[in-house]
Amino acid sequence: MREFNVMSKKISTFFESRTNIQTLLKVILDTLALALAYTIAFGLRFDLSLPHEQYFVIFKHTIGIAVILELFFINILGVNQSQWEYASIQDIINLFVALLAGWLGFIIYLYFANLLAVPRSVLFFFLILGFIFTGALRFMPRIFFKLQSSLASNKKRVAVIGAGKAGEMIIRQMKNDPTLGFYPVALIDDAQKKQNTKIHGVKVLGKVKDLPQIVRQKHVDEIIIATPSASVQEMRRIVQLCEDTGVDFKTVPGPKEIVNGLVQVQQIRDVKVEDLLDRVPIEIDLNQVREYLQGKTILVTGAAGSIGSELVKQSLKLNPEKVVCVDRSENSLFYLDNDLKQAYDTASYRIVVADILDLPKMKYILNTYRPEVVFHAAAYKHVPLMEYHPEEAVRNNILGTANLVQLCEQHGVEKFVLISTDKAVNPTSVMGATKRVAELVMQSYSAKSSMKLATVRFGNVLASYGSVIPLFQKQIAEGGPITITHPEMKRFFMTIPEAVKLIFQA
Template sequence: MKFNQKSLALMLIDSVLVNLAAFGGFYLRFEGNIPQEYFLTYYHTAWAGTLIYLFVFSVFGLYNRLWQYASINELISIFFAVTVGTSSVVLVIYFLAPMRYPNTVAVLLWLITTFLIGGSRFIGRILQDTVFSVQLPGIPKRVLILGAGDAGALAVRELKNSNYKEGYPIGIIDDAPEKQKLKLMGIPVLGTRKDITRVVKSHNVEEIIIAMPSAPGDVIRDMTELCEKSGAVIKIMPGIYNYFSGQVDTLKIRQVEIEDLLGRDQVNLDIEEVAGYLAGETVLVTGAGGSIGSELCRQICRFKPEKLILVGRGENSIFDIEQELRSDCPNINVVTEILDVKDREKVELVFRRLKPGVVFHAAAHKHVPLMERNPEEALKNNIVGTNNVAEISDLTKVKTFVLISTDKAINPTSIMGATKRVAEMIIQSLDWHSQTRFVAVRFGNVLGSRGSVIPTFKKQIAKGGPVTVTHPEMVRFFMTIPEAAQLVVQAGAMAQGGEIFILDMGKPVKIVDLARDLIRLSGLEVDVDIKIEYTGIRPGEKLYEELLTAEEGTTSTRHQRIFVAKPNAIDVLEIESLVQLVRERGSYLTREEIVEALGHVVRGFQQLPGKKKVENMSVSAR
């Protein structure tokens, strides 16, 4: 191994310590009256014993560790290194020296060496945790930590490692009775959640860290509301799925976000199964510049495809994700194609030239109100565009085709929802005679996607309000973007052909509750600093969304978060007629013709009436 200056200094110190230990062993054994013959034995063997110890210590890695972060693993390494080193020295002396060490001296040598070597390595850590941990007046914030588990210990360690520049932990709150009045890394447990306000007041706490990354969203919400009453700044340890998805580099303490209050569970991917169809493959993603499409690209790169093709219509968004992937995944061959999926000839040229083996079709018009005002564009993009990409995937022998669908395709009341249901039918009908495995993945809203409620609410709060909600009873299913993308990738690995996979969306969330939470997380008070106003349900919107029709039902899969909908009857001739109608007349179709044509294909499709006002538009959000 190569030795730097620090390693050489440690070796010099160890040389002194092992010789000091040998002398100490003799001194203690003979109570200070060491016989002359043992002096001679030590004199003739000291150099050999020192070299043996240094060699063994280097083999056990005692010269290539960061000892300021030493833990039990380093202590175990020291124990074994000293044991092997002492045994080796005793054997050498037994065979080479004029007279061997007394057994008591050998034992004392081992004990003293362990103490001295261990002490030299841990002295920095001990000083850091004791002498240097004294709070400097006026510098660190006084911090209270919620959770006396692994995450709580990690939070304490983060603060200690920063020399308390980010805050000084004065105590911990935990509901477990068995942890009360105990200490975690020297920090006392001061009570349960009902004691938060009292502890904050009595200890002058300025900041609270919620260290419960695996707690459900309702628990985090309760904790947040309790902390808000105390007046302290609230921070949180991020959920573990954020760490594995690459959203954060380390488990750093940060501000509480709306995702924390939802408490979505970590996604467990079957790595071998996913790698089996993506590793070494040419993968194409349409809509690669969008929220879901770009996250799909990030997740796909984890499995080292041979080539990743980014397809999109907007050059700026494709440029952004291309630059990100080239920087973060330099070993992935990233190819970009600017094209519109409605352009069948260009789609076919790209597929025949690049020969993708797996296709994720995320390109779509998704905004309900916009598509109500521009219904012909929804038909052209979501139906004809999907038909183009799917048929050419069949012609070019793509192995797996995954359509990104939506819960709005179920019992649709909007143009957008109906067109996405037709898209599902298109890929299911193609699957009947194709060698390509065609599947769809259906899920609800994703937090933070462009045009969704969260970014809209944040902008409204930044402007001072009001925050606008369509209806007090409006509810939606939500999941995070990385969570959705990971489950889509997993579903593709499970594809046999023809399935509509349903992602577990958890519990529906009231939109007005999201608005309230965001206002509070911004440090403001609902109806005092920021008003909530109800604007009425927009055309095509429902109060709640569904993930299944009554006829579909579901069956489970080998993944606990993914289900399969039972297929409905599909009229292939009606689908073909609709696609042909859009190809021929497209932009010239009237709204009445569009609704009628969709109604022939999507049974039960019925447009909701126009905007419904809510009485007293500035009604209190409480």
């Protein structure tokens, strides 16, 4: 009775696993397919009529061994470990190798069992039919999903620009997974040799210049730009044509964002301003910076802002002892904390809600964490707003900086870096003037302090809070007009990662 209970429990545990049930189902289906292949092989040998009694006896004695040997090699070589929903050419090659090994094993068995009376044509038909039937089983789920996708009316009809590796990956995922909600209807590529060719059943219908016409003809709902290595000029041309169509468009990530060379549908995003930046992003060697910051405690004020948050993230990559993230916006700190939890050990950073104007709190923070390096990014930066509230700009940008520098010197900070702005040069605004005074505070302390002080000035940082680009995007989305201070004005931009690397260089 006890043995029966143990056996019953093992059987129950086996069937509780979905993987085990799927494997068992695959074995059953392969068994039926191989048994049918062997039966038909005998039928073809005898013109689909009942074979002579002698051959019928041989059939009964060999069908079980033939199927078992094939199943043995299919499973021992791990063919059934792959998911049938995503069967590929490599899976079919592996299947054929396993069937061939089982087939040769069956011939060897017939030789030693003295059953050579099995007709050679039966053996040949068994191998071919067994491969066809078991291969068909593995492609049936893919065919079903593709049929389901083509019949679905609620999916977005997608045109993919780029018939290269990225485009192939995107289309394959859309075809294999109907739940993504995309139905690729057209490929577009400028290469002449790719015209009228197909990738996973999707035809290259023309070049990029033909995009508006293709969108109309195929009733495209969304365009996906799958050209991660395109130049800035080429990207601008594609984006302009996409805008002319009036339909939504997105892009795959650039080469640096792609993990292991694989493009995922989930990575598709809106086109960023950085994608259209008319220069190669500046790369800075951070080895010397890593040597200096490694093992040190870093404090970042304004840590929840666009520059501050990127400072925190890049600092954590340089193996510091700890990064202390100070900001008075608890909502922004909450989102920063969520981002950091996904990528870094929570012991490597601390989230602190505090105002740099709160001297007792800042003393407590400096006493508790004893930072060696301070990046001071906390500041008011909106030029028009500060014109209406100059007293706040003075308090935060000037007094806040002066108090923090003094406290840091008292608490043995080695290096203090102020993040300033190009508007501090011959300032014409309250914000620019307060930042210039903050720079002068730094200069006055550097003349008499043992602490090293440095100031970094930025122009316009793309996608940072308060940058003009988000304002322009909002104005365009609302139908305009775009407001600028002067028709002949020029602006010079850098990306947030570039800005942070320049801070490190200081």
